[in-house]
Amino acid sequence: MTKAIEVQNLSFRYSEEAKRNAIQDMSFTIENDEWVAIIGHNGSGKSTLAKSIDGLLPLEKGTIIVNGIELSEANLWQVRDQIGMVFQNPDNQFVGATVEDDVAFGLENRGVPRAEMVQRVQDALQRVNMTAFATREPAHLSGGQKQRVALAGIIAVRPQILILDEATSMLDPKGRQDVLATIRQLKAETHMTVLSITHDIDEAASADRILVIDDGQLKQQGTPAEIFRYGSRLIKMGLDVPYTAKVAEDLSTAGVALPSQFLDESELAQTLWTLHSQM
Amino acid sequence: MDITFTNVDYTYQANTPFQGVGLRDINLTIHGGSYTAIIGHTGSGKSTLLQHLNALLKPTAGTVQIGDRTITPATNNKNLKPIRQKVGMVFQFPESQLFEETVLKDIAFGPQNFGMSADKAHQRAEEMAELVGLPKETWEQSPFDLSGGQMRRVAIAGVLAMQPEYLVLDEPSAGLDPLGRQEMMDLFNKLHRENGLTIVLVTHQMDDVANYADQVVVMEHGQVIRTGTPREIFANEQWLVDKQLGVPKTTHFAEVLKQQGFQFEPLPLTEDELVTALLPQLLRQGGAANE
Ligand SMILES: Nc1ncnc2c1ncn2[C@@H]1O[C@H](COP(=O)(O)OP(=O)(O)OP(=O)(O)O)[C@@H](O)[C@H]1O
Ligand SMILES: Nc1ncnc2c1ncn2[C@@H]1O[C@H](COP(=O)(O)OP(=O)(O)OP(=O)(O)O)[C@@H](O)[C@H]1O
Ligand SMILES: [Mg+2]
Ligand SMILES: [Mg+2]
Numbered sequence: 377m378t379k380a381i382e383v384q385n386l387s388f389r390y391s392e393e394a395k396r397n398a399i400q401d402m403s404f405t406i407e408n409d410e411w412v413a414i415i416g417h418n419g420s421g422k423s424t425l426a427k428s429i430d431g432l433l434p435l436e437k438g439t440i441i442v443n444g445i446e447l448s449e450a451n452l453w454q455v456r457d458q459i460g461m462v463f464q465n466p467d468n469q470f471v472g473a474t475v476e477d478d479v480a481f482g483l484e485n486r487g488v489p490r491a492e493m494v495q496r497v498q499d500a501l502q503r504v505n506m507t508a509f510a511t512r513e514p515a516h517l518s519g520g521q522k523q524r525v526a527l528a529g530i531i532a533v534r535p536q537i538l539i540l541d542e543a544t545s546m547l548d549p550k551g552r553q554d555v556l557a558t559i560r561q562l563k564a565e566t567h568m569t570v571l572s573i574t575h576d577i578d579e580a581a582s583a584d585r586i587l588v589i590d591d592g593q594l595k596q597q598g599t600p601a602e603i604f605r606y607g608s609r610l611i612k613m614g615l616d617v618p619y620t621a622k623v624a625e626d627l628s629t630a631g632v633a634l635p636s637q638f639l640d641e642s643e644l645a646q647t648l649w650t651l652h653s654q655m
Numbered sequence: 656m657d658i659t660f661t662n663v664d665y666t667y668q669a670n671t672p673f674q675g676v677g678l679r680d681i682n683l684t685i686h687g688g689s690y691t692a693i694i695g696h697t698g699s700g701k702s703t704l705l706q707h708l709n710a711l712l713k714p715t716a717g718t719v720q721i722g723d724r725t726i727t728p729a730t731n732n733k734n735l736k737p738i739r740q741k742v743g744m745v746f747q748f749p750e751s752q753l754f755e756e757t758v759l760k761d762i763a764f765g766p767q768n769f770g771m772s773a774d775k776a777h778q779r780a781e782e783m784a785e786l787v788g789l790p791k792e793t794w795e796q797s798p799f800d801l802s803g804g805q806m807r808r809v810a811i812a813g814v815l816a817m818q819p820e821y822l823v824l825d826e827p828s829a830g831l832d833p834l835g836r837q838e839m840m841d842l843f844n845k846l847h848r849e850n851g852l853t854i855v856l857v858t859h860q861m862d863d864v865a866n867y868a869d870q871v872v873v874m875e876h877g878q879v880i881r882t883g884t885p886r887e888i889f890a891n892e893q894w895l896v897d898k899q900l901g902v903p904k905t906t907h908f909a910e911v912l913k914q915q916g917f918q919f920e921p922l923p924l925t926e927d928e929l930v931t932a933l934l935p936q937l938l939r940q941g942g943a944a945n946e
Contacts (some may be wrong), residue, residue, distance in 0.1 A: 396792075413701075416832075418803070418808070418832050418835055419790065419793075419804065420802075450892070464741075464803040465803065469750060512673075516667065517698075518697055518702060518827070519825075520696075542830060544698075545829040546747065546826060546828055546859075548900065549859060549900075549901045550900070550901065553898070555895070559912055564883070575833060577833075610800070611834050614832045614834070615833060619908065621931065623908065623926060623927060623930065626930045627930060627933065631938060632937050641733065642911065645911050645914075645915045648912065648937060649915045649917070651915055652916070652936055655936075655939060
């Protein structure tokens with residue numbers, strides 16, 4: 377079966393004068409219907425990678441294949457058609473004068489018939505809980521509302537590949553959970569592939585796979601359980617240490633005998649209770 | 656310096672068909688030297704409230720007293736410079752406050768604008784760039800040719816460079832990697848403790864509220880619906896959940912432990928408090944620690 381995304385030996389440098397490559401010889405594959413989280417610290421090259429895949433940066437060295445189509449100047453639009461991307465700053469994304477126009481934009485571009493368009497815009501706004509704001513100007517919204525509208529614009533299109541660049545960073549915890557649940561539901565309906573750049577440990581924890589980027593290079597990849605095994609080294613990788621791992625480490629340091637593997641909330645609570653009962 | 660809101664309303668695009676409520680009847684004092692956290696769900700008015708702290712927005716009714724200046728709906732834009740220097744603001748989206756040709760020039764702009772010599776301002780800019788962890792190779796770059804987290808750092812450095820009395824922070828850790836987030840929150844706290852900076856922080860991270868704030872303001876629909884200490888606010892998890900807010904990770908985990916049978920009185924808010932309360936329930940006195 378064709379892969380959703382194949383990146384082979386990709387390198388990219390922003391300018392001649394730049395001291396180093398923003399992407400350095402990166403290779404990886406993303407399967408269809410997979411949810412992959414990309415983590416790494418500030419300036420490690422995550423957004424550059426996302427823009428490269430979406431054909432927004434010139435391809436200098438290496439190969440990018442999206443749904444079997446090799447990215448080149450000739451088929452740039454064919455590749456972009458497969459991808460919906462939500463940018464790190466929603467202000468860079470708005471084109472419409474009203475929220476509903478903005479959400480409709482991607483559909484108009486793809487020639488979706490008017491009646492269907494209206495229905496899909498409504499559906500997308502409802503999914504992100506922004507129906508009441510349909511006639512407002514996107515620039516005149518709160519930070520979190522802007523992020524919801526930016527997400528609605530992509531949800532309406534239902535792309536085969538969704539790239540989220542810290543798309544929920546301004547949402548409250550409940551809002552973030554709701555939006556991610558919405559995307560997960562959409563993914564179940566349409567089997568789209570999700571590539572999500574995030575600094576949020578909980579979001580990364582729910583991915584099928586995590587890619588760790590550092591200094592423009594792919595440093596690690598694995599399931600969340602495999603990656604979380606790095607414990608306090610996760611901080612160096614640009615991810616937080618899971619909360620239960622921090623508590624377990626504090627307790628171990630104070631002399632409590634705990635196993636070294638990663639325990640989630642209920643596992644840690646049970647382990648601690650067993651220790652308490654043996655006191 | 657205190658900042659006091661008295662019966663403040665703010666209406667966006669007032670007297671147009673698009674008008675909308677930003678703030679409603681706000682009465683609130685932020686005391687000089689305090690650390691205040693403002694929480695509330697999307698669209699509740701947090702950023703609107705913040706922009707009144709340095710008169711970037713002026714109330715459409717009521718008054719905001721900023722030190723010895725009274726801002727009313729009629730206040731004109733003249734002579735607001737001293738306020739802008741005393742009350743430094745990091746915006747929710749940092750791009751919106753960057754504009755210079757290079758990172759260092761951007762950071763140096765504030766101090767220079769408030770009278771510092773170019774040389775000194777440049778030196779200050781280098782110190783601040785270092786302090787917020789901007790790699791040297793970015794210093795002469797355009798601030799717009801940076802990663803999201805790097806832009807955030809430039810915006811923070813630019814505000815710190817002005818040495819304000821108030822540090823007003825609108826979700827300052829959004830977009831920062833976890834290590835950067837921790838370092839930045841520690842830096843703000845250090846400035847608060849050691850230099851007496853007043854901090855006003857908008858955040859969705861309840862752990863930061865529990866760890867640093869001494870006053871919490873909860874907003875909803877443009878109104879302040881509660882104020883109190885973190886302990887008072889987090890005592891009622893259900894109320895917070897109803898308001899679409901959460902509790903600190905520690906408080907949540909302590910509830911899980913309580914259901915398992917552990918006891919906590921009061922419920923811990925921070926990791927340190929949790930560990931301190933747990934150890935006597937896990938180790939015999941003078942126990943394993945001496946092994
Ligand atoms: N437009 C640009 N011109 C020149 N250099 C750039 C540009 N955008 C980013 N860079 C540089 O490229 C590197 C990678 O940036 P990128 O935006 O991909 O990082 P990131 O991993 O997305 O970081 P963050 O978590 O802060 O968003 C950084 O060193 C950054 O300074
Ligand atoms: N420039 C503007 N013009 C008109 N209305 C606005 C403008 N900015 C914000 N609003 C509206 O005012 C209300 C409060 O917005 P504000 O930005 O203060 O919210 P917030 O609490 O900061 O939310 P968030 O957590 O999403 O950043 C929202 O309903 C928003 O739609
Ligand atoms: Mg980025
Ligand atoms: Mg806001």
